[in-house]
Amino acid sequence: MTVARSASPDGGGGRREGAHVPISAPETTTDGPSAAEAVSLTGLEYSFGSTKAVDGVDLSVRTGEVFGLLGPNGAGKTTAIRVITTLLPVPAGVVRVFGYDVARQKMNVRRLLGYVPQQLSADASLTGRENVALFARVFDVSRKERAERVVQALEAVGLTEAADRLAGTYSGGMVRRLELAQALVSAPRLLILDEPTIGLDPIARDGVWEHISQVRAATGMTVLVTTHYMDEADQYCDRLALMHKGRIRAHGTPEELKNRLDERRREAGVDHASPVTLEDVFRDVAGSGLDDQGGGEFRDVRRTRRTASRVG
Amino acid sequence: MSAAPVAPHPESAERLDLLLTAPAARTGWRVVPARVLAMCIVELQKLRHDRTEIYTRAIQPALWLLIYGETFTRIRAIPTGGIPYLDYLAPGIIAQSAMFISIFYGIMIIWERDSGILTKLLVTPTPRAALVTGKAFAAGVKAVIQVVVVVVIAALLGVSLTWNPLKLLGVVAIVVLGSAFFSCLSMSIAGIVLTRDRLMGIGQAITMPLFFGSNALYPVSAMPGWLQVISKFNPLSYEVDALRGLLIGTPAHLGTDYAVLAFAAALGITAASALLARLAR
Ligand SMILES: Nc1ncnc2c1ncn2[C@@H]1O[C@H](COP(=O)(O)OP(=O)(O)O)[C@@H](O)[C@H]1O
Ligand SMILES: [Mg+2]
Numbered sequence: 001m002t003v004a005r006s007a008s009p010d011g012g013g014g015r016r017e018g019a020h021v022p023i024s025a026p027e028t029t030t031d032g033p034s035a036a037e038a039v040s041l042t043g044l045e046y047s048f049g050s051t052k053a054v055d056g057v058d059l060s061v062r063t064g065e066v067f068g069l070l071g072p073n074g075a076g077k078t079t080a081i082r083v084i085t086t087l088l089p090v091p092a093g094v095v096r097v098f099g100y101d102v103a104r105q106k107m108n109v110r111r112l113l114g115y116v117p118q119q120l121s122a123d124a125s126l127t128g129r130e131n132v133a134l135f136a137r138v139f140d141v142s143r144k145e146r147a148e149r150v151v152q153a154l155e156a157v158g159l160t161e162a163a164d165r166l167a168g169t170y171s172g173g174m175v176r177r178l179e180l181a182q183a184l185v186s187a188p189r190l191l192i193l194d195e196p197t198i199g200l201d202p203i204a205r206d207g208v209w210e211h212i213s214q215v216r217a218a219t220g221m222t223v224l225v226t227t228h229y230m231d232e233a234d235q236y237c238d239r240l241a242l243m244h245k246g247r248i249r250a251h252g253t254p255e256e257l258k259n260r261l262d263e264r265r266r267e268a269g270v271d272h273a274s275p276v277t278l279e280d281v282f283r284d285v286a287g288s289g290l291d292d293q294g295g296g297e298f299r300d301v302r303r304t305r306r307t308a309s310r311v312g
Numbered sequence: 313m314s315a316a317p318v319a320p321h322p323e324s325a326e327r328l329d330l331l332l333t334a335p336a337a338r339t340g341w342r343v344v345p346a347r348v349l350a351m352c353i354v355e356l357q358k359l360r361h362d363r364t365e366i367y368t369r370a371i372q373p374a375l376w377l378l379i380y381g382e383t384f385t386r387i388r389a390i391p392t393g394g395i396p397y398l399d400y401l402a403p404g405i406i407a408q409s410a411m412f413i414s415i416f417y418g419i420m421i422i423w424e425r426d427s428g429i430l431t432k433l434l435v436t437p438t439p440r441a442a443l444v445t446g447k448a449f450a451a452g453v454k455a456v457i458q459v460v461v462v463v464v465i466a467a468l469l470g471v472s473l474t475w476n477p478l479k480l481l482g483v484v485a486i487v488v489l490g491s492a493f494f495s496c497l498s499m500s501i502a503g504i505v506l507t508r509d510r511l512m513g514i515g516q517a518i519t520m521p522l523f524f525g526s527n528a529l530y531p532v533s534a535m536p537g538w539l540q541v542i543s544k545f546n547p548l549s550y551e552v553d554a555l556r557g558l559l560i561g562t563p564a565h566l567g568t569d570y571a572v573l574a575f576a577a578a579l580g581i582t583a584a585s586a587l588l589a590r591l592a593r
Contacts, residue, residue, distance in 0.1 A: 121428030137350035141335040
């Protein structure tokens, strides 16, 4: 418990309690109160029956950064994401997105979010363009702007050529980029990606990340991403939290995390020939490596397989 | 980040100016019609790409009319009030095909949940009730197109149907209301049973009783007492009554029919909206 609690990057919840939050912001405002924190979790817990999926997580995602939530299958990453995206109910005061309370100001929160779930979620029986246009419509993009906005979103992910093909004919990497376009068309302030590269081959993984980075550079949006690929996290994330069995075990920049372990190793007189990797950091805080976690429970494996087989 | 000036060459991947500002939010009463329209457009787009379901689902009604209808027209076993049995049957089969397609449409929501399509829609600024209403009307759109096909089949078989545009408009309204109810019925059941295997079984189990427990094949007066009671609570009976009145010109209780179906649709939308959150978990 203490490990998780002390993981709060700005040392406790006192500051947050004082934060100004409008109690009932009218739906007309699309901007949250200008909060330095894009996401803040304060002692988040969530259980499915007797399974404690998230067990006391404190977390703060700063505006403008790429924040990576890392952990093996079953760590509780998706559950935390689903709470932040208003899909799972939590008590008021636990989760805030740009200052809006996820429990009480759902519509305000949703207007600020672009969400790409873990499964491949584009509609296979619509074209790429139609998939994106649907999201433009449900985010109230005006008719005047819609077509052009959809064009720009598709262009931003490199799908201009394939726009009028059915999404069912896309490769896994293309579907992921299409989903990215769906999320981008509403100009979200926070982009949430749940395992965006799961089941993709290395080239498609790079393609997805390349487009995420480009769009972020152009728009300055905040990105919250989960992954169990340590190399991606190291390469693309500004800050990380390592999650294991529902708790945050360590957090910081990739460099900080690695340096900390390196220092401790040197103090302890352990001599390692190879440089410290995030995989080592994870092994250190979780007691075992990512690869020997047993891969979570059956349903995780099954879900991942299904995604993987659709990705082909 | 200020919007960069639009580059003159379209191949520049940096033309993102529109993606920098969030769209202005629709508010109040405008939200629901906008979402309904969005869902209906999606349905029409899907039908434009692939109409096989509409055609394959027209086979069964065609067989009902051709085999069952022609046979019972000859043996005159069912009291129809003087009109040929095939004419009497046609509105019943039309209502049946609309009901089947909308019940199945509601069942599809569980696939959309499993594939993440629904999940993603639930994270848009769309109230649950607006999403369900949108789905309900989209089911109506699909059912109307199915009905057009079955009406054409009936006409080809020699059923004398009205071509009065006002009455046809009334038919569209009845079919949309009925489909809204039936799709919400299966969405509600989906929200209760939560898994696709259970839902498929229940979907199969409810369609036949709804069909046989209605006046689609025979008049209510020919039913045993207990079935008459069931038929009174069966929205399909009201849909068939209205369709018969409008298409064939038999005496009907149009006021009651529209009122009951509108009420049933509203009830269905309310129930399905309340149960939808369970599908999100
Ligand atoms: N809908 C659910 N019903 C029951 N248990 C669930 C459900 N979703 C997740 N879990 C359980 O919660 C734990 C965390 O799962 P999840 O958040 O999906 O982890 P991750 O995304 O890190 O792989 C796992 O033990 C998983 O089996
Ligand atoms: Mg997950």
